[in-house]
Amino acid sequence: MNLNRIHxxxxxxxxxxxxxxxxxxxxxxxxxxxxxxxxxxxxxxxxIRSGVLMRVEEGRYLPNKGQTQVTGIYKGYTSSFGFxxxxxxxxxxxxxxxxxxxxxxxxxxxVRVIQNGNxxxxxxxxxxxxxxxxxxxxxxxxxxQKSFGFVTPDDERIREDVFIPLDKTKDARSGARVLVxxxxxxxxxxxxxGEITEILGYTGDKDLDVKVIxxxxxxPFDFPKEVREEVEHIDxxxxxxxxxxxxxxxxxxxxxGEDAKDLDDAIxxxxxxxxxxxxxxxxxxxxxxxxxxxxxxxxAYARGTSVYLVDRVIxxxxxxxxxxxxxxxxxxxxYSMTCxxxxxxxxxxxxxxxxxxxxxxKRRCNYTxxxxxxTEGIVPDDLCSFMPMLRDLxxxxxxxxxxxxxxxxxxxxxxxxxxxxxxxxxxLRLEKRERSIAEQMVEESMLIxxxxxxxxxxxxxxxxxxxxxxxxxxxxxETLRTVLTxxxxxxxxxxxxxxxxxxxxxxxxxxTDAELVVQTITLRSMQQACxxxxxxxxxxxxxxxxxxxxxxxxxxxxxxxxxxxxxxQERGRLIQKEAEQSLSYHTMAANQASTRERVAVEAERxxxxxxxxxxxxxxxxxxxxxxxxxxxxxxxxxxxENGIEGLIHISFxxxxxxxxxxxxxxxxxxxxxxxxxxxxxxxxxxxxVNVEKCEIDFVPGTIESLADLQQMMMNRTKSRQKxxxxxxxxxxxxxxxxxxxxxxKNIMKKxxxxxxxxxxxxxxxxxxxxxx
Numbered sequence: 001m002n003l004n005r006i007h008x009x010x011x012x013x014x015x016x017x018x019x020x021x022x023x024x025x026x027x028x029x030x031x032x033x034x035x036x037x038x039x040x041x042x043x044x045x046x047x048i049r050s051g052v053l054m055r056v057e058e059g060r061y062l063p064n065k066g067q068t069q070v071t072g073i074y075k076g077y078t079s080s081f082g083f084x085x086x087x088x089x090x091x092x093x094x095x096x097x098x099x100x101x102x103x104x105x106x107x108x109x110x111v112r113v114i115q116n117g118n119x120x121x122x123x124x125x126x127x128x129x130x131x132x133x134x135x136x137x138x139x140x141x142x143x144x145q146k147s148f149g150f151v152t153p154d155d156e157r158i159r160e161d162v163f164i165p166l167d168k169t170k171d172a173r174s175g176a177r178v179l180v181x182x183x184x185x186x187x188x189x190x191x192x193x194g195e196i197t198e199i200l201g202y203t204g205d206k207d208l209d210v211k212v213i214x215x216x217x218x219x220p221f222d223f224p225k226e227v228r229e230e231v232e233h234i235d236x237x238x239x240x241x242x243x244x245x246x247x248x249x250x251x252x253x254x255x256x257g258e259d260a261k262d263l264d265d266a267i268x269x270x271x272x273x274x275x276x277x278x279x280x281x282x283x284x285x286x287x288x289x290x291x292x293x294x295x296x297x298x299x300a301y302a303r304g305t306s307v308y309l310v311d312r313v314i315x316x317x318x319x320x321x322x323x324x325x326x327x328x329x330x331x332x333x334x335y336s337m338t339c340x341x342x343x344x345x346x347x348x349x350x351x352x353x354x355x356x357x358x359x360x361x362k363r364r365c366n367y368t369x370x371x372x373x374x375t376e377g378i379v380p381d382d383l384c385s386f387m388p389m390l391r392d393l394x395x396x397x398x399x400x401x402x403x404x405x406x407x408x409x410x411x412x413x414x415x416x417x418x419x420x421x422x423x424x425x426x427x428l429r430l431e432k433r434e435r436s437i438a439e440q441m442v443e444e445s446m447l448i449x450x451x452x453x454x455x456x457x458x459x460x461x462x463x464x465x466x467x468x469x470x471x472x473x474x475x476x477x478e479t480l481r482t483v484l485t486x487x488x489x490x491x492x493x494x495x496x497x498x499x500x501x502x503x504x505x506x507x508x509x510x511x512t513d514a515e516l517v518v519q520t521i522t523l524r525s526m527q528q529a530c531x532x533x534x535x536x537x538x539x540x541x542x543x544x545x546x547x548x549x550x551x552x553x554x555x556x557x558x559x560x561x562x563x564x565x566x567x568x569q570e571r572g573r574l575i576q577k578e579a580e581q582s583l584s585y586h587t588m589a590a591n592q593a594s595t596r597e598r599v600a601v602e603a604e605r606x607x608x609x610x611x612x613x614x615x616x617x618x619x620x621x622x623x624x625x626x627x628x629x630x631x632x633x634x635x636x637x638x639x640x641e642n643g644i645e646g647l648i649h650i651s652f653x654x655x656x657x658x659x660x661x662x663x664x665x666x667x668x669x670x671x672x673x674x675x676x677x678x679x680x681x682x683x684x685x686x687x688x689v690n691v692e693k694c695e696i697d698f699v700p701g702t703i704e705s706l707a708d709l710q711q712m713m714m715n716r717t718k719s720r721q722k723x724x725x726x727x728x729x730x731x732x733x734x735x736x737x738x739x740x741x742x743x744x745k746n747i748m749k750k751x752x753x754x755x756x757x758x759x760x761x762x763x764x765x766x767x768x769x770x771x772x
Contacts, residue, residue: 005043006052010063013053020060050128051112068113071131076105076157084111084125094121101127102186105157106134137181138162139215142196144174151180151194154212160192168195176202179215206425210311210607217603219307219314226295231320234289238333238358245338245357252282252359253386254328255442258366262322263329264553266361267445269393276350277343277396281449282359284326285335286552287562290317301589304596306554310607311425322553330364337562339449339549343396347403352452355569370438394437397444408500408542412519417643419611427615430642446550447541453561454547458535460568463583465560465590467548469529469538471497480525483665486677487514499542514679517629531557531590533583557593560586609694612644616696617689621709623702628680631667633660636676638684638698646696648684652712653700687713
């Protein structure tokens with residue numbers, strides 16, 4: 001909008017106080033004629049929408065000084081409403097569908113707030129501007145028509161079908177699941193327009209479901225051409241260089257999973273004559289190969305991390321690097337960034353040598369054989385010579401763990417389950433992962449190396465990247481206290497909380513029926529760890545200074561840390577201007593890495609949930625032993641012994657009328673007085689599985705016949721229909737949407753006709769004056 005024109009319109013409205021001005025008044029007083037009338041009308045209309053002008057009476061407006069406008073994120077909920085969530089407001093702003101403007105789910109918007117104490121919502125509003133679009137890429141189903149096509153988004157909260165010109169379809173057929181890039185955003189008169197950039201597949205394709213999740217989260221399917229070309233020219237020769245330690249004579253080993261391909265850490269331990277230990281942690285020197293500004297580096301920065309989905313790995317680096325020259329394969333010389341520490345009997349690092357080296361791993365070990373060797377005495381012949389070192393490593397890892405526990409570190413011990421798939425991607429079984437002494441030895445070695453390197457970079461006084469974990473918020477601690485109020489456990493107080501308070505809680509719950517629930521709730525009360533250039537410490541580890549140094553093949557922050565070590569050793573302390581530039585870049589890069597980590601975690605969780613849902617389908621109608629893992633106003637979440645979690649909807653608790661007691665976090669029967677607590681054992685029957693939505697539903701008790709179970713589900717469906725007046729099939733129907741679109745276009749057409757008539761009326765009025 002033209003700012004001068006806006007100012008002129010406001011002045012006309014002021015001059016016309018207290019009655020206010022019409023758009024005709026503005027056109028006459030400002031001498032607007034011809035084609036400029038349409039521009040004036042649009043400007044006037046936009047000023048009304050944005051709240052600059054307020055209506056006094058029909059057609060008359062004055063400058064608005066009373067209404068509030070805030071910036072927030074629009075969240076679509078149903079086809080009739082959504083909310084704007086803003087940090088500037090305590091309550092979310094209700095937005096009716098007709099006031100959505102062209103906002104789509106997760107768009108950043110400006111909403112004009114209307115205080116409405118008499119309605120159902122404390123605050124209602126109208127979106128006046130979309131500041132930033134969130135859905136640049138959309139996953140959906142393509143429908144081909146005669147002269148065009150459109151894509152219906154999978155996300156039901158995005159209620160805009162996307163128009164696709166036939167020359168932008170990549171020859172997709174109707175029914176294809178596709179990834180669409182928006183090329184033109186919706187406005188008042190038309191839908192969004194886009195082009196298909198990836199055909200994910202068709203119904204029946206074995207890995208379609210995982211590809212959809214990848215596309216939804218913006219995960220790449222391949223490396224760009226420029227990256228593939230660069231890796232072809234990487235020098236595969238490893239030679240001793242000036243400035244590198246030579247550790248090739250040391251008895252280095254790797255300990256990883258049997259199917260691991262990217263081996264980025266090696267270890268050796270020597271018990272010294274003074275009773276201390278020399279622990280060497282040798283990490284792949286990715287920074288030697290991946291230089292800033294290259295296509296490989298830019299792609300690694302964009303990816304931020306490798307992503308470990310249920311059926312595949314999406315690597316941060318091409319396989320030539322991750323599985324090849326950077327991988328610490330046994331018997332091969334490799335460039336390494338090392339941290340060799342002398343550690344005393346109390347777990348304190350006395351001295352450390354940190355820097356680049358050339359190494360050679362003498363043997364590749366796996367967790368299973370190391371565990372069996374140390375706990376069962378089953379030792380392969382070629383591992384015998386390494387056993388004294390492995391025993392020293394076991395002793396040192398216990399010393400390091402005891403040191404962490406003494407200072408108050410929190411030690412979670414969750415059961416983990418691996419989903420085993422067949423060659424077609426179908427789930428076969430869930431295997432419990434045991435955290436054995438082998439995993440613990442590697443974990444303790446990596447933790448102390450990360451901490452030692454973090455202190456080294458902190459003492460350099462140059463900008464650095466840290467792995468931080470903030471103190472839990474008081475609100476979360478209060479929630480924890482509420483949730484666990486029914487347990488006789490030492491629940492942390494909100495004042496001056498320290499990590500040891502949480503460890504006391506976990507220790508008290510250990511071995512009880514509530515152990516898993518307490519661990520889960522405690523973890524959820526924590527802040528999310530992230531990367532930062534501000535060293536705020538790591539609450540969970542009770543560490544004053546921590547970073548990530550040990551996995552540069554799969555984490556970009558580790559690569560940055562390696563570069564920072566090298567820069568400090570080559571340049572020393574940076575001058576002020578260089579330090580400012582470094583701080584600016586690494587702050588931005590740390591935020592990027594944190595964002596990509598969250599994306600990876602969410603995608604990994606979704607693919608796990610998908611395969612868990614698929615796995616449970618054949619067991620519909622079967623009973624299971626479970627325990628209550630969560631309580632909400634709409635039902636009970638229950639967990640099975642194999643890690644599967646599902647919901648018992650409150651409508652299936654038919655033996656009484658139940659209500660959620662927020663004060664005690666229980667589900668209470670109003671007549672019989674039965675109470676469900678967290679951790680309670682419960683017998684359940686699998687009722688239904690929605691694989692598409694990854695939803696698993698149970699009913700309480702054992703249902704003897706499948707017919708009885710089906711009747712229960714039908715009764716619940718009818719009950720919900722009666723309450724909501726809606727159909728059970730809530731899947732989108734493109735024909736219905738198309739009708740709505742046409743109806744919307746007709747309404748906009750009528751508005752346009754009305755607007756043109758108004759402009760014509762102004763013109764006729766001016767012509768009449770000229771004749772007079």
